Every structure is written in structure tokens, then in C-alpha cells.
Amino acid sequence: MIAAMVxxxxxxxxxxxxxxxxxxxxxxxxxxxSVPPIPERLGQLLRIELTNRLTPSGPPRAPAYVLSVSVSxxxxxxAVRKDATATRANLVISAKFELTDAKTEESLLSGxxxxxxxxxxxxxxxxTLSAESDARRRAALDLATEIKSRLGIFxxxxxNT
Numbered sequence: 001m002i003a004a005m006v007x008x009x010x011x012x013x014x015x016x017x018x019x020x021x022x023x024x025x026x027x028x029x030x031x032x033x034s035v036p037p038i039p040e041r042l043g044q045l046l047r048i049e050l051t052n053r054l055t056p057s058g059p060p061r062a063p064a065y066v067l068s069v070s071v072s073x074x075x076x077x078x079a080v081r082k083d084a085t086a087t088r089a090n091l092v093i094s095a096k097f098e099l100t101d102a103k104t105e106e107s108l109l110s111g112x113x114x115x116x117x118x119x120x121x122x123x124x125x126x127x128t129l130s131a132e133s134d135a136r137r138r139a140a141l142d143l144a145t146e147i148k149s150r151l152g153i154f155x156x157x158x159x160n161t
Contacts, residue, residue, distance in 0.1 A: 026156040030054045033151070034063035034102065042071050042093065042136055049144030054151070065108070067151070069097045071143075073136070078118065086121050091132060093117075093139035097147055099154070109154045115142035 033054050038047045046069060051059070054067075073093045077086035098110040117135035122128050 026152040029064070029155040030148070030151060031057070032060050032064035033067050033099070034060060034065070035067045035069070038069050038071060040071070042073060042140065043069070045137060045140035046071060046095065046143055049140050050147060053144055053148045063102050066100050066102050067097060067147075068100070069095055069147070071095045073139075077121075089119060089121055089132075091117050091119065091135040091139060093136070093143065095143045095147070099151060109151070111150060113143060113146045113150075115139040115146075117142075 031054065035047055035050050035054065038044065050067065050069070071093060073091060076090045076092060077088070078090055079088040080086050092114060093116075094112065094114040096110070096112050099108045100106060101108055115138075117138045119131035119135040120128070122131070
């Protein structure tokens with residue numbers, strides 16, 4: 001146990017959300033991110049998840065950063081019956097994000113991510129819509145988690161100011 005801790009300490013490992021040796025705290029930096037509205041229902045779900053993760057105590061009064069996000073979705077049928085009706089589908093949600101400095105509007109970080117969630121296509125339209133809606137909600141959770149991770153890694157790195 002002690003040997004493992006010594007090895008981890010020697011490899012440069014630092015906690016992402018705690019105070020680091022460099023003096024950078026990713027959690028407090030993330031609390032300074034403003035997320036503008038994202039169009040469509042999927043965008044609303046993603047924005048809610050992002051704000052819950054980044055600024056849980058409410059939006060910053062004077063944000064240091066702005067996180068712009070755009071999303072797109074597509075569906076792919078997977079399983080097909082003999083009568084050519086689909087029984088399963090993948091919902092592919094892609095997101096493009098960009099973190100900018102609120103004062104200078106300089107782009108600091110950008111990226112693309114995607115989430116693929118499957119759902120059953122059932123005989124009942126309501127059940128299918130409910131399953132698709134749940135897949136969309138799961139995708140928003142996945143995307144928000146991945147964006148937060150990338151932001152945390154970026155913001156924990158010391159930068160020249």
C-alpha cells in the first residue's frame with residue numbers, strides 16, 4: 001500500500017479537483033464558466049447537466065469563461081425484422097464545444113465529442129418515444145461528464161497570463 005502511494009506521488013499525479021502544487025484549482029475555475037443557452041430540447045438537457053456540474057451553486061456573477069456548445073443528433077437502425085421494420089436503434093449525439101475567455105473572447109479550448117445510446121423500437125409508439133427520450137437524456141449526461149472532464153484537465157494546467 002505504501003509502495004503504491006510512493007509510486008503515484010513520484011509519477012507527478014495530482015488530484016484534479018483539489019489544490020495542486022502549481023496553485024491551480026480546477027473546481028474553482030470551473031465555477032467561473034458561463035454556459036449560454038443551447039438550441040433545441042437536447043441542448044436544454046445538455047445545458048442543465050453542464051450547469052449542474054460546473055456551477056452547482058448558481059451562475060457566476062462575473063464569469064471568467066464562456067462555454068459555447070452546439071449539438072447534433074442522428075439515428076441508426078440496428079436490428080431489422082424480416083418485414084424490414086427496425087427493432088433497435090442507436091441515437092448518436094455529437095457535440096462541439098469551445099471555451100473562450102470572457103474578457104478577451106480568445107478561444108482557449110475546443111473539441112468534439114459524441115455519445116452513442118441504444119434503445120428498443122417497440123410496437124407502442126409511446127414506449128418507443130419514451131425509450132428514445134431516455135437515450136437522449138443519457139447522452140446529455142455522457143456529454144456533460146466528458147466536457148467537464150476535459151475542462152477540468154485544461155483548467156488544472158498552469159497557463160501564462
